[in-house]
Structure formats: C-alpha cells, structure tokens
Amino acid sequence: MKKLLGALLLAALPATPAFAQACTPGTYAAADGDFVVLVKSPAVPAPGLRYLFRDGRRGASSDTTAPFSCGSDSVTVNGKAWKPVAFRETPATFDSVATKMNGMLIEPPGAPDAKRPLVVMVHGSERTSPIGGVYGYAMAAQGISVFVYDKRGTGGSEGEYTQNFELLAEDAGHALDQARSMAKGRFGRAGFFGGSQGGWVAPLAATRTKADFVAIGFGLVASPIEEDREQMVSEVRAAGLGDDAVALVNRLSAATSQLLLSEFHTGYDALDAVRRDMADKPWAAKIEGEYSGAIARTPNDELKRIGRARVDNLELIWDYDAVAALKKLDAPLLWVLAGEDREAPIETTRGALTGLAKAGKPVDVYLFPDTDHGMFEFTTNADGSRSVTRITDGYLKLLGDWIKGDVRGSYGRAEHLTPR
Incomplete structure (x- = not known):
C-alpha cells in the first residue's frame, strides 16, 4: 500500500x-x-x-x-x-527460503509464564524496521511476548524487498517457528498480528504453520486490483459524484487490471476507450486509486516500455484470492476495520468477513468509526485532505485483550459487528 x-x-x-x-x-x-x-x-x-x-x-x-x-x-x-518496564529482549537470526532474517523477541518482566500468549508481528508494506518501534513494546506492555522481525530486504534481513504474499507468508511462518523455539516453556497460545498488507500475509502464513490465532488491523479481504477499484470509487463518492462516475472508474480499473495481469502486453484498447470517455470530465485528472490514475495519465508507448518496471516490479499478486485463504483458516480471527479508510476501503472486506462469520468461521469483526488507515483519527482540511491526530482510543487495548483471550467491556467507540 x-x-x-x-x-x-x-x-x-x-x-x-x-x-x-x-x-x-x-x-x-x-x-x-x-x-x-x-x-x-x-x-x-x-x-x-x-x-x-x-x-x-x-x-x-x-x-x-x-x-x-x-x-x-x-x-x-x-x-x-x-x-x-524491564523487558527481556533477545536478538535473533533465522533462515527463511535460503535467506537470513533478523528479529527480536520481547518478553514482559516477571517469572516465566507457560500461559502467556506469544505473537509474531507481520508488518505492512513499509521498509522501516519494526525492531525498536512503538508497536512491539505497546503489545509487550500488555503482558504479551512479542517477536518482531525485519521484512526481507529491509533492516538487518538479507534478500530482496518484495511484496509477494506467498514468499512473505513463508517468512512469517519461519518467524513463528523461531519465536516458539526461543520462548519454549514460557508461552501458551501463539499466533500472528498483521497490520495493513499484513492482512494478506498473516492469514496465509497461518494456513501453512500451526497458529492458534490471527489478529488483523486495517487490512483487506480483497485483491490489490479490488483495492485500487474501491479507492477510486471512494474518491468519486467523496467528491459527490454519481453512478456515472462510479461506472467510469470501474471501467478504468478493469482496463488497468488487464495491463497488470498481462504484464503490460494487452489492455490498451480498453484503456484508450475509457480515456476518451473521461476526457471531458474535470474530476478525472484527480483520480488516483492505488495505481490506475497514474496509468491512465501515462502514454501507451511509455507504458509498453517501462510500465511494468514502474508499477509491477515487486511481485505483487494482483488477483490474490484473500477469501480463499480465510476459508482455509481454522484459527480464531480478529479483524479490526477503520470506518473511513481511504487507503483500504472496507466495503468488500466488511461483507466478506461478516459472511465468513455467518458461515460459522471463528471471526470477530470490530469497526472503529471515523478512523482512517492505521486506526488514525483525523481532521479534514479545506481541500478534502486529512491530517492524522492520534490512534483511536481502545484499538491497542482491544488487540491486547483479544490476543490474551480476555475481551470484556467496551473499547473506545468500537462497534462489534459479529457478536455471539
């Protein structure tokens, strides 16, 4: 993202x-x-x-x-x-798919506790190291053992940076194995937390290695192509435009997805047709999405020459079937939605998750209203842009309590969408 x-x-x-x-x-x-x-x-x-x-x-x-x-x-x-708080911090290295990875186990102080939960934090698409960051300590401060590690190609981990969910899921699975080995005798249930892009990676990892739970914050149950389309739909609706504009950006997403799935070999005729129909629309020049706006404003000869290098150079699985991965997941799942998420619009994700819950899957879905990506509260500027202020109250505590199996009472303004 x-x-x-x-x-x-x-x-x-x-x-x-x-x-x-x-x-x-x-x-x-x-x-x-x-x-x-x-x-x-x-x-x-x-x-x-x-x-x-x-x-x-x-x-x-x-x-x-x-x-x-x-x-x-x-x-x-x-x-x-x-x-x-005197945490016990133990550096670690582990191998994953012939790559040496760098991590850190953070354990709360006190006597060893064989019932303490252990969580591996699966990062988003950022390239910064989570080691030494606020989130690992915020989780550990709630009585949870936490394993953080550098994504391949970032921080102290070797390899090439990638956004290939399959490979990243392998890394997350090996991280869980490493964490379990290091904390042997000092933990109970063990699983994953994933934020943002981690919402694609952590559930997939949990289908490949024994995980007792998965918790996700502001992730998507949709493909990257669907993410792009939903972002554009969100943009035109925020601008007060109607169904005609929605139909045009849906067509634009369909055209750009052809380019991506064909490695920029086909889809140009459909893209040109959408460009013609959008040419007289003043709002069209401001459409972004995840990538479609930029593609639409780039000449075809340039797209054919360097489009893949610019847009499709990180092995992203554009049509990734997130629902299929969740259907294979047997571990309890927490999913926390940001109600006004512009980066990862929630409409498709919310429907998929509530559908899984109705089908009997152990899914807990919470929504924090008036929050953007990252569970950030925000103010809206005169030009429609947003300035983030704080993480919404209750989000961090909800994550900690759910992972500990001790959810009770209210969590800020959170709405529980799947109560039992």
Missing part, C-alpha cells in the same frame, strides 16, 4: 522547541497497567523521542503539549510517576 503504516506513524509531528525534554527511551507503566512507549525516531530530532500511550495519544516528547514530563528513571503523568 502506498500510504504505509510506518509513514502514517511518522506524519504530523510538530517542530522541536529549543527546550526539548530529555527523556530516556523505554516503556513506562502506571500501577493500573496504563503505559507510554518512548522510542527514538528519525522523524523526531534529538533529544526528542516518539511517544505512544495505550489510549492512542501520540507525538514527540519535545512537543510543548506532550502530556508528561521525564525524570532520570521515571515519567510523570498527571502528577504520578510511571516506572520503566
């Missing part, structure tokens, strides 16, 4: 004031289990750190509005000192 989870987490940070707070990286917890994670980030000038609270508040420690102050061995929130 173009707007990567990692990119979203780096967005909208304020400038660093001259009197930046001197905070020490780490996770700090209150007596009631609340916590804040502080990590170094290239988006936050030193000595500032990125912070993330359990309730989703986020920003830079150097921000004048940061809701805490830092001491030498604690963080003070609302007048109370939160103490550092």
